[in-house]
Amino acid sequence: MLDKIEQLDQQSAADLAAVNSAEDLEQFRIKYLGTKGAVKGLMGLLKDVPKEIKPQFGQQANALRQKLQGAFDQCKASLGDTGKAKKKASTIDVTEPGVPASLGREHVITQTIDDLLEVFGRMGFDAVTGPEVEDEYHNFVALNIPKQHPARDPLDNFYLDDPYASDNPHLLRSQTSTVQIRTMENNEPPIRVVSIGRVYRPDEHDATHYSMFHQIEGLYVDKKVNMVDLKTTLVQFAKAMFGDDAEIDLVPSYFPFTEPSAELYIKMQVRDKMEWIEIGGCGMVDPNVFKAVGYDPEEWTGFAFGLGIERVAMRKYGITDIRWLFENDTRFLKQL
Numbered sequence: 434m435l436d437k438i439e440q441l442d443q444q445s446a447a448d449l450a451a452v453n454s455a456e457d458l459e460q461f462r463i464k465y466l467g468t469k470g471a472v473k474g475l476m477g478l479l480k481d482v483p484k485e486i487k488p489q490f491g492q493q494a495n496a497l498r499q500k501l502q503g504a505f506d507q508c509k510a511s512l513g514d515t516g517k518a519k520k521k522a523s524t525i526d527v528t529e530p531g532v533p534a535s536l537g538r539e540h541v542i543t544q545t546i547d548d549l550l551e552v553f554g555r556m557g558f559d560a561v562t563g564p565e566v567e568d569e570y571h572n573f574v575a576l577n578i579p580k581q582h583p584a585r586d587p588l589d590n591f592y593l594d595d596p597y598a599s600d601n602p603h604l605l606r607s608q609t610s611t612v613q614i615r616t617m618e619n620n621e622p623p624i625r626v627v628s629i630g631r632v633y634r635p636d637e638h639d640a641t642h643y644s645m646f647h648q649i650e651g652l653y654v655d656k657k658v659n660m661v662d663l664k665t666t667l668v669q670f671a672k673a674m675f676g677d678d679a680e681i682d683l684v685p686s687y688f689p690f691t692e693p694s695a696e697l698y699i700k701m702q703v704r705d706k707m708e709w710i711e712i713g714g715c716g717m718v719d720p721n722v723f724k725a726v727g728y729d730p731e732e733w734t735g736f737a738f739g740l741g742i743e744r745v746a747m748r749k750y751g752i753t754d755i756r757w758l759f760e761n762d763t764r765f766l767k768q769l
């Protein structure tokens with residue numbers, strides 16, 4: 434009878450040595466320690482054990498049970514997470530088709546900004562940036578925009594300070610022309626830069642107006658810069674951006690920071706036909722602007738331009754409502 438215990442001891446030791454995974458271990462537990470396992474079976478034999486060895490048998494069977502339980506616990510702990518991971522891995526059906534990873538894409542405004550930086554970069558324009566929170570000096574005063582000018586109406590700007598209480602109140606910039614001033618304040622000519630960024634105006638939102646949009650500002654300052662340089666640059670830009678068929682037209686206009694000034698129209702493919710689209714303003718830098726930044730207007734000349742990025746993007750991609758650009762509805766954005 435005591436041999437049976439000895440046998441079970443040896444057999445269980447051999448089985449335990451072969452345990453490699455959580456499943457093996459579970460089989461081991463069922464075989465030896467389960468409710469119908471071998472150890473329970475030993476206890477069932479107790480009634481047939483001769484009286485004189487009963488206590489010994491009981492003791493040894495108990496010792497074996499404890500030994501096996503201890504070995505099981507230890508083995509379980511050492512299998513630990515790998516055991517669990519193996520169990521999990523085995524439940525994955527590798528023949529399932531799987532969930533396709535959805536691809537992100539660049540927003541159309543970002544794409545347009547990249548295209549513009551590339552085109553102007555090839556023409557030698559460096560990219561610069563300026564703050565979105567500006568002061569009245571850089572947004573208006575240094576740009577030769579006088580106090581009574583309608584563009585300075587507090588109702589048409591996002592003032593952050595009381596415009597009547599402060600002599601240089603902060604506001605969200607209403608145009609990227611501010612960066613012309615900041616660039617010239619901090620650099621000596623010659624200068625050839627573009628600056629792209631957000632601008633803010635408290636417009637009611639509709640198909641063509643939004644209270645935030647993007648502009649690109651260009652500035653070229655050197656000796657003897659003239660309108661032909663400006664026009665050549667804009668023609669090159671229009672063709673690079675909209676194709677060789679694109680044409681430009683400069684229509685005389687007025688901006689306080691340029692003299693002479695013009696509105697820029699570009700003739701481009703809009704769906705099935707060519708259309709003239711007004712895309713921004715430009716001109717020769719006004720001498721007063723040079724004076725504000727400490728450049729001698731007798732020595733330096735320059736041109737500047739400012740274009741609306743949304744206008745460019747909407748025409749290029751045939752988008753008819755500016756709000757779609759900022760609602761972040763992926764069903765719309767995915768089409769571009």
Ligand code: DAH
Pocket residue numbers: 607608609610650651688690691713714715716737738739740
């Ligand atoms: N800042 C003007 C606007 O927001 C656009 C502009 C016009 C910029 C003429 C210029 C320029 O640099 O020369 O309407």
